[in-house]
Amino acid sequence: MAVLSTLSVSLWAQGLIALGLLCLTKLIWDIFLSPLRAIPGPILAKSTDLWRALHTYRGRVDLKHLELHRKYGPAVQIGPNCVSISDPNLIRTIYSTRNAWKKSDMYRPNDVLIEGHRLSNLFNSQDEEWHDQNIRPIRGLWSMTKVLEYEPLIDETLTKFVDKLALRFVDGENAGKVCPADEWIGFFAWDVTANFSFGRHYGFIDQEKDVDNLITDSTAGLIYFAPISQIPWIDNLLDKNPIKRIGPKPTLTGVLYAFKVAAEYQAQLASKKTTAGSAGVSHTLDKYVALKQSNPDLVNDQQIVNWLMLSILAGGDTSSATMRAVLYYLAKAPAAAAKLSTELEAASLPTPAPWTLIRDLPYLDAVIREAMRVNPGIAMIFERVVPEGGFTLPDGRYLPAGTKVGSNPFVTGRDYGVFGDDADTFNPDRWLRGKNESEEAFDVRLRRMKDTVDFVFGGGGRICMGRYLAMLEIKKLIATLYSLFDIQLVDPKHEWKYRDAWFVYQYDMPMIIRRRAAAQ
Template sequence: MAQLFHTVVADFISWTQILWLVLGLAITRLSWEFLFSPLKEFPGPFAARFTNIWRVLATLRGHVDFVHIQLHRKYGSAVRIGPNVISLGDPKLIKTIYTTNDPWKKSDMYHPNDVLLNGARISNLFNTADENWHMNQIRPIQNLWSMTKVLEYESLIDETLEKFVNKLATKFVTGSNLGRPCAIDEWLAYFAWDVTANVSFGRHYGFIDQEKDVDNLISDSTKGLKYFAPVSQMPWIDHFLDKNPIIRIGPKPTLTGVLYAFGVVAEYGKDLAARQTGERSMKHTLHKYMQLRETHPEIDDAQIVNWLMLSILAGGDTSSAVMRAVIYYLAKSPVAYGKLTQELNEAKLTLPAQWKEIQKLPYLDAVIRESMRLNPGIAMVFERVVPGSGFNLPDGRYIPAGTKVGINPAVTNRDYAVFGKDADSFNPGRWLQGSDESQETFHARQRQMKDVCDFTFGGGRRICMGRHLATLEIYKLIATLYSLYDIKLVDQDHEWKYLNAWFVYQHDIPVTITRRNFIS
């Protein structure tokens, strides 16, 4: 009995010591935070001062863009969202943080996007923090992604666009299918992904033809981003999940796309060797990359796959997000809908719509820009690391070197000073010249809005190379669809659902599609 008593007392004392130790550490951490932390002057959620778990949970809920918007409106231009992380909301800082010369390095938030293949981590051009490696890798293909070069893909986009509008007609517009509800959110994903494949490889994935997610390419990509978004907020946990060498836990981000690309590159290489490819192969990206081997013999299949992953990783998801936003906001705004269709009527476009005819349609441009502003395809903080000298904010506050900082496009896209007090509303008219506005004032105001809104594609050296391709396919798709069809929500009061998982995924957008009256 005495021995049992002593054991209980000893256990009690040991647990008491542990509790006192934990309490002591907590008090020490609190004292350091409030007295000595170099970031103590930056306001934000209380829990975020001590742990990145706050960021993980906020991201897991799927609406972290609106969380950031509200935080900046409450606390101002600089908000502390982690022990060593500051979210910045001042649009004027975009060109400072995401500069072309001497760029600030990407933080480790991007590392979970690595692919683990045969036990080795494979970085890509999107997630690498090594600026010199990135520059060397990108240099051979940079010139292939100007708008002039991208326009060489227009006929490939037209192929997919014709396939798409014909499929919509068969499924939802003609005969007994007239008036049948269309899940336009799904179909726009099929279109965007098939465009990416046709431009990249000269063939479609088959989403439109088969009317489904072929080989789960889209769902696997979505699962990968649902993993990446929260894990990127506390990236070290990726070592114990997807990159665990014993038991991998997670959806294996980007692996499906990488394996698919390796298969296509190997197959195309065999076709070239056997001279089985026709003239059509000259149009797509893979062929252009293969041609680079003539001047860069060091280029191997792995290098080409790395390049292709730039479009495979983002091409379908970001473009379809903007397309869905355009259709949804137009359905919710009859006035804007009427102005756009009137402009398209008067333009008498060749169909599928051609870039040379639509690039100067002001209301089409305004609708697409406004939709992208309100619902950017990427809506999380693009993290960078403050360089060695530290950084002084315009208001005088100092951010020390090594601090993670960044800007969320969803925040700057709703900046009242840039976009007006109605920045939360869909108003394409803000992109047009006001009746009492001089040409000079309008151009300056429009230039400022474009600079901020274009940050959706990133900035500086790391700006999205595929932005011109995305612009081309979005403008062509919207101009063609609304020249041919009337697209309405099944229920005008219906609200879409969306998930922010780095890319923005909107869903539950049921529409009816009918032919425009003026079409013969």
């Protein structure tokens, strides 16, 4: 028995030694012999994706990426086969429209698993041909001209929102009551998304709460997706485990809700108990169902839900992140808030603020773009895969085919070369023409800044189709709020909290809302 015990210990020790040698060999390979050895980065990141998964789980990987690029330069290795790029000039190359670089497998955990079937969506599909084929029928519905058809639906939600804010936090016995602005901006963003998508509200504003835990479930799904996307094969052991699913089931709540709404709406159409949206405007679902009726061989209910998920997946979270950022940074910069209010007052806006009167207001645009720059609604790397033939960086370093690469809007948005030495500071004036700046020089500078900040919507053929609608919704909300109210943090020194989990989630924004003297 003693001999067997000794032998067992010996075999165990040999196994540990062998494992240690294997790990050491891999570490030496990754650091000194890997095709990416010329790209600097943390030693652990060169050997394991656990490094970036851990930093992503902590919720501030955007700051970590920025820190690494300012230490190592425009290309940083953040995984054994992953390189982060900070050069804004490479956005059009990596995220090209023609000969698109394919999305990496980081997006795969975003699949939804229903009754054992794994369903991809237009956001996460790696198949460019499938994506183009499925997006083509609806691409024309998302031009700015078509998006403006939703303005009455946005106005309907915006009026409801402003009235509720006034009742709960501004007027009468509730005057001066602290408003948790982060929550209420979320309520508006989700309800307005539902209204233009389905022609009805989720009910967040009316019920003053997270109805059916839609926001909670969505947030939990992204908090899962963010770190798992850094080691996507692990999802097969967790959420996509066929025996026992572990995790918050990313996108499942949204998909099931979309199937439910689509089925109910079509049943009502069949019984002639419904018409266009409550504002007398055709909503997104109405337009998609019309495509099904005119092209029954091409469009089915699953396709309709796939299209709707473009709004459900990102509509509420990304726009609310930008709107929260505007409120927060204006509260931190009272001079900018006063400048915006002056511009809006001079425009003599009705309520809600109409697009025709606000689309060309320069300071309103500057404030929103600056908020998107310093605090983008998505603040992780949009991963792509280097195509056949590899890619040579501007400085001559080579990335072999199959390497995962990408840029983080949080990093490109703070590029000193594009935005100046104060790139870490909220300064809407950078979007205006300088006192001694020629019109030609300003146009060039402005175009470069816009191209860089617009990267938050993605690029190339996979750019977010809802970007025009997002800007319409955001501009109308900010213009309306700051025409009517002064909005301030309870304590001007108060710092918010936020978590980067693919989408950016900001918390703890206690604010006081008062009517502006001119609006009373």
